[in-house]
Amino acid sequence: MLDGILQGLSTAASPVNLLMVFVGCFAGTFIGMLPGLGPISAIALMIPITYGFDPATGMILMAGVYYGAIFGGSTSAILINAPGVAGTVATSFDGYPLAKQGHAGKALAIAAYSSFSGGTIAAIFLLFAAPALASVSLSFQSADYFALMVLGLTAVSAFAGKGKFLIAVLMTLFGLMLSTIGTDQTAGLQRFTFGSLDLIDGISFLLLAMATFALSEALMVVLKPEKVSREAEEATKGKLGSMKVSKEEVKDLAPVVGRSSILGFFIGVLPGAGATIASFLAYGMERSFASAKEKLKFGKGSIRGLAAPETANNAACSGSFVPLLTLGIPGSGTTAVMLGALISYGVQPGPRLFVEQPAVFWSVIISMYIGNIILLVLNLPLIPYIARLLALPKQILTPLILFFSLIGVYLVSFNTFDIHIMVIVAIIAIIFRLINFPLAPMLLGFILGGMMEDNLRRALAISDGELSFLWERPITASILGITIVVLLAPLVQNIIDIRRKKALKVNDGEG
């Protein structure tokens, strides 16, 4: 194995390959920043360029593009609240508030450090445990995925401020309902399409995310111009580029990054879960671990809330290479494209890759490290400039956001109907914003809804309609058990708190 690692290292560290990583990271970052162009499109764009390359070089370029695009996606989520891919939705929850408060540079820096740590820690796991983990990734059945999605939904509690729990649940349900529009995956029947051809494929995630987050946010600026004095605004602009992360913050974030990396990697290993679930679970987990005081900051600009999903998202991306390389199973869209690329190089991923073409196997993994490092080196100096984007006057920035979010959606489907739907959704989203209904739970419900339903129905079909699948398998039962604990813990905590307060009051009265 050591031979393999050294061989991979020497391949990856050749000047040509280093240049490729560099070019890839750079190109990926910019492609990823455009809403609608995520890692999938970025990699797909690179494939024709890499024909004729040797497999290792091609994969190295693609790994660079991949990491670059993920980081680029986080950038638009943080700066303009436009999460172009589902994996960065959770990043925008706290990243965007931070940017709005004038900490754009810091938020981007934390995102970069977290991505780097998540990616690197996961790559280490990959290096040592990939072959062993292959069997883990196959032990998950539909029932277990269903349980995992239910656990993911508990992240909704993060948006339930005081007395808002019902509203958050309501919005989640609304999101779940939206996810049922279109052709039902299981039975192939149309639901809520009202006979419209355009609705047969359902509402796309990108459309919903752009309309509810980016578009409505930009329009809110027009509706409710913030009354900030010129001087205050100037002061904020000066700070935008500052990337200072204090020692206390680093100390605070280290355990977050550690936990989220492990969680993210293991979720990523499962072919049916992936970066989105990983980021939501990490976000929810961090919130459960946070102190009562820190909890309040979640969703309003908590650096923990930013670091957790960013780390997990990247760790999961590395994790998804386990089933790809060791089993030849693409667990995600991006890895499916990579599989296509590998095959076109004449490399067949699967259990034999490790034995038959160790050079490719190891150089892919090593290139992931190198991609991570180059990304950090490349992007840290760029952050102050990228962050300055927010310093653009609102009259210019707002139309730009509108333009990019609309065009991003249109370029994927080439369907003007999508633009109409987007405007309607944006108007509904603005109404929700005005009456203070949180939109994040809606998106959460929408993203998880489809996968949750498919897995539930599959599990039911496999168990011939018996509900026993919920407790028959230890994995399913334990995940559901954790879900119940997560849901009940705050309730129990509340009851204890109330009792304590009452007890205190009684004591006071006596005193």
Add this chain to the structure above:
Amino acid sequence: MFGKTTKLSRRLVLSMAAAAVSVGMTMPLSSTSAADLEKIHFLIPGGAGGGWDGTARGTGEALTKSGLLGSASFENMSGGGGGKAIAHLIETAERQGDTLMVNSTPIVIRSLTKVFPQSFRDLVPVAGVIGDYAAFVVPADSKYKSFSEVVADFKADPKSVKIAGGSARGSMDHLVAAQAFKAAGGDPKAVKYIPYDAGGKAMAGLLSGETALLSTGLSEALELERSGQVRILAMTGENRIDDAPNIPTLTEQGIDATFVNWRGFFAAPGTSKEKVAAYNATLEKMYDTPEWETVRARNGWVEVFQPADVFYTFLEEQEGIVGDLMKELGFL
């Protein structure tokens, strides 16, 4: 990775590469030498990066690069499972003299299930270009050594044979399985089909042990077999194929069922016979060019050329078989 948002069609993996040439942009390719045909406008009923997209762009690339075609342009028009593009082609037929719309087996299935009101009869079928047979796959350590053993178990207890597939109930993978078990003397309605949203996930389901059999495309199955984790019990071609001579057909195991998932082109209604003949002549020449071979090999496509008249008869036949089956299964 991003779950529902990435509605990857199961054959996407390979065709993505070709599609990627230009993500969603209309990119005219041109060549200078005298060409058979001046121009073709490819209408793609789905978004960038799907199987249809790959077929159209791949064919366009091979035709222009080999000099058979002057210039090719591409237009993506997704929506309605392809219905939007069909309606558009019919409505604007008089302006679409040089347009070829790509489509595949789902045009037959979706017009039967009334996803859209039109059928291939409302268009001018030009030719079937490439195809893929269906295949039945079991994990390498499965107790099943032949498809007849699966059939025997199915007949004893249909519920014991859960069949995974990478698309919804009532779509290709399901219908092929139902067709095979019906031809083997079983009840197609009793087929326990478990749908997954992509071929890769159906494969993971098979290997996790929650299903016994996987119904998928042969080219995808061959890739999986090469990685050593599965065995292919049977495929739905009429004869064994050169690329995989060791895989038996259903017919030679005494099960009279064949199926080919084709991809081909359609012209606007009213297109003249001469024009269709010209398209056919050009496409036929294309198969012998090295440029086509490059595109074909890159995507792992199987050549199944069906010129216009053969194509039309084939479509009618497929519609009959699929229609009967769907009626029997209660989808119609």
